[in-house]
Amino acid sequence: MLTPDSLPTNHARRGSLACVGLGMTLGSHLTPLARSHIEQADVVFAGLSDSIVELWLGRMHTDVRSLQPYYAEGKSRMKTYRQWVDLIMAEVRAGKKVCGVFYGHPGIFAWSPHKAIEVARAEGFKAHMEPGISAEDCLYADLGIDPGRFGCQHFEASQLLFYERRIDPTSYLVLWQVGLVGDLSLARFETGSAYRQVLVDVLSEDYPLDHEVIIYRGATLPIDQPRIRHVRLSDLPNTPITTEETVVLPPAMALKQNLAIRARLKALDEETAMA
Amino acid sequence: MSDTIDLLESIGQNAALRHATPEELVEVLVDAQASEVFKAAVATGESALLFKEFGHKPMQLPHTQGPGHEEEEQDEDDDAPRPVNPDHDQPPLPG
Numbered sequence: 001m002l003t004p005d006s007l008p009t010n011h012a013r014r015g016s017l018a019c020v021g022l023g024m025t026l027g028s029h030l031t032p033l034a035r036s037h038i039e040q041a042d043v044v045f046a047g048l049s050d051s052i053v054e055l056w057l058g059r060m061h062t063d064v065r066s067l068q069p070y071y072a073e074g075k076s077r078m079k080t081y082r083q084w085v086d087l088i089m090a091e092v093r094a095g096k097k098v099c100g101v102f103y104g105h106p107g108i109f110a111w112s113p114h115k116a117i118e119v120a121r122a123e124g125f126k127a128h129m130e131p132g133i134s135a136e137d138c139l140y141a142d143l144g145i146d147p148g149r150f151g152c153q154h155f156e157a158s159q160l161l162f163y164e165r166r167i168d169p170t171s172y173l174v175l176w177q178v179g180l181v182g183d184l185s186l187a188r189f190e191t192g193s194a195y196r197q198v199l200v201d202v203l204s205e206d207y208p209l210d211h212e213v214i215i216y217r218g219a220t221l222p223i224d225q226p227r228i229r230h231v232r233l234s235d236l237p238n239t240p241i242t243t244e245e246t247v248v249l250p251p252a253m254a255l256k257q258n259l260a261i262r263a264r265l266k267a268l269d270e271e272t273a274m275a
Numbered sequence: 276m277s278d279t280i281d282l283l284e285s286i287g288q289n290a291a292l293r294h295a296t297p298e299e300l301v302e303v304l305v306d307a308q309a310s311e312v313f314k315a316a317v318a319t320g321e322s323a324l325l326f327k328e329f330g331h332k333p334m335q336l337p338h339t340q341g342p343g344h345e346e347e348e349q350d351e352d353d354d355a356p357r358p359v360n361p362d363h364d365q366p367p368l369p370g
Contacts, residue, residue, distance in 0.1 A: 027287020051332035052325055056280050071335040189335055221322045222287035223300065243335070 015092035017120045019100040019113035021132015024218045026053050029133040034101075035060065037130060041099035043091045047084065047112065049103040049244065050220045057101060064101075067112075076186045084112040085119060092125050105134035109156070109176060136174070138218035139246060142226040145172060150251050157181040157247070160202050169206045170256070173249040175199075179241045189243060197237040207252045209234040214248040215241060277307045279328060 018037040023029020038044055038060045047067045048054045058064045067087070070080045091098045100106065106113040107129050120127035136154070140147065151171035157178045159165060167173060175181075180188065182195035200209075210232050217227040231239050233249070241247070282304065286292040292303060300317050316324040 025287055027284040028293060049334055051334055052280070052283070052329060054332075054334075055329060056284060059280060059284075068332075068334055221325075222283055222293050223317050224322050225320075 015095045015098065015120075015125050017088065017092050017098045017100065017116060017125060017127040018130060019102065019106040019117060019128075020130040021105045021107075021134070022048065022053065022057065022101055022103055023133040024104050024135055024138050025133075025220060025222055025224075026050075026056050027222050031130065031132070034130050034132060037099045038101060040097065042096040043098050045084070045088055045098070045100045047100070047102045047110070052221060053103065061099075071189075073189065074187050078186055081112045081115070085116045088112075088116045089119055089123075092120055092127075093123070102132075105132045105137075107131070108134045108136065135218050135246060138226070139174070139216055139248070142218060142228065143214060143216060143248060145248070147172065150255065157199060158183065161198055167203075167206045169249075169252040170254065171251060175247040175249070177243060178236075178247045179243040179245060193237045196239075196241070200233055200236050203233060203249070207233055207249060211252055212250060214250070215239065215245050216248060217242070217245045277309050279310055279313050279325070282307060282309055282313065 020034035
C-alpha cells in the first residue's frame with residue numbers, strides 16, 4: 001500500500017497549497033482526493049457554509065481554522081477575502097502544507113482560493129485546486145435541468161444591475177446571490193425588497209412579469225431536502241430570499257432557427273460531398 | 276448514545292439512508308441510539324434543531340466579492356464602501 005511516507009524526502013521542505021471543495025451535502029460529496037488533501041495537510045483553513053459541516057471537517061484534522069470570524073457586518077467582504085489569502089499564505093511561507101477547504105467547489109464564486117493559488121505560484125510554491133460538487137451541480141440534478149438543452153446563462157445577480165449584460169430569454173437564466181442583489185458596498189449580507197424590485201425591472205425587459213421563477217436551495221445536511229419554491233417574477237421583490245438561495249428563470253421564448261447559417265452549412269455539406 | 280456527526284456522515288454516504296423517509300430514518304436512528312434532538316430534527320424536518328445540540332453559530336456564505344470589485348485596490352485600513360468602477364470590470368466567472 002502506498003502512503004505519503006512512500007514519497008522521497010531528499011529535498012528541502014517547502015510550503016504548498018491545495019484548495020479543495022467539500023461539496024454541498026455533508027458526507028455525500030467529499031471526494032477521496034479532497035479528503036486526502038485535508039488529512040495530509042499541516043494546517044487546514046475552512047470557508048464553509050454550515051457550522052455542523054465545520055464540526056465534521058474538524059473530525060478529519062486536528063488543526064482546522066475557521067475563516068468565518070473574519071466576516072463582519074459593515075466590513076467590506078473584499079477586505080475579509082484579502083485577510084483569508086494573507087492567513088493562508090503566511091502558513092505556506094512558513095513551510096507548511098496548507099489545505100483550504102471551501103463549501104461546494106472551491107473555485108466557483110470564491111475569490112480567495114483563486115487568489116491564494118495565484119500568489120503561491122507567483123512565489124514559487126506548489127499550489128493547485130481540486131474541484132468539488134457545487135451548488136450549480138446540485139441545481140441541475142434537483143430541478144431536472146440539462147444546460148445542454150436550451151443553454152444556460154449564469155450571472156451574479158448584481159452584475160445585471162451594475163453592467164449592461166445581454167440576456168438570452170431562450171435559455172435558462174440562473175442568478176446567484178439574489179439575496180445580496182445591488183449591494184455596492186460589499187459590507188452587507190442582505191439587501192431587500194426594493195433592490196429585488198430593481199432586478200425585476202431589469203428582467204422585465206426580457207421576461208413577462210407573470211413568468212415563472214424558481215427559488216432553489218440545495219441540501220447542506222443529509223437529513224435535509226432541497227428547498228424549491230415557484231413564484232411569479234412580479235412576486236420576487238416581496239418573496240424573502242436568503243443568501244444561499246438561487247433564482248432560476250426557465251426559457252421565456254422558443255429557440256429560433258438561424259436559417260441563413262443553416263443554408264450555409266447545407267451548402268458546405270454539399271461541397272464536401274462532391275469533393 | 277451515538278455520535279451525531281458520525282451518524283450524519285453515515286447517512287450522507289448511504290444511498291438508502293440519504294433518501295429514506297423521515298419515518299424510516301427515525302427508526303434507524305432509534306436503533307443507532309441517536310440523540311433525542313437528532314431524532315426530533317429528522318422527524319420534524321427541522322435540521323436547525325441540531326443547533327440545540329451543537330450551539331448556534333451564524334455562518335456567512337458569500338465568498339465572491341461582487342462584480343467589478345476585484346481590481347479595486349483598497350487601502351487595507353479603509354473599510355469605507357466605495358462605488359464600483361466599471362473601468363476596472365473583471366467580474367468573476369462562475370465555473
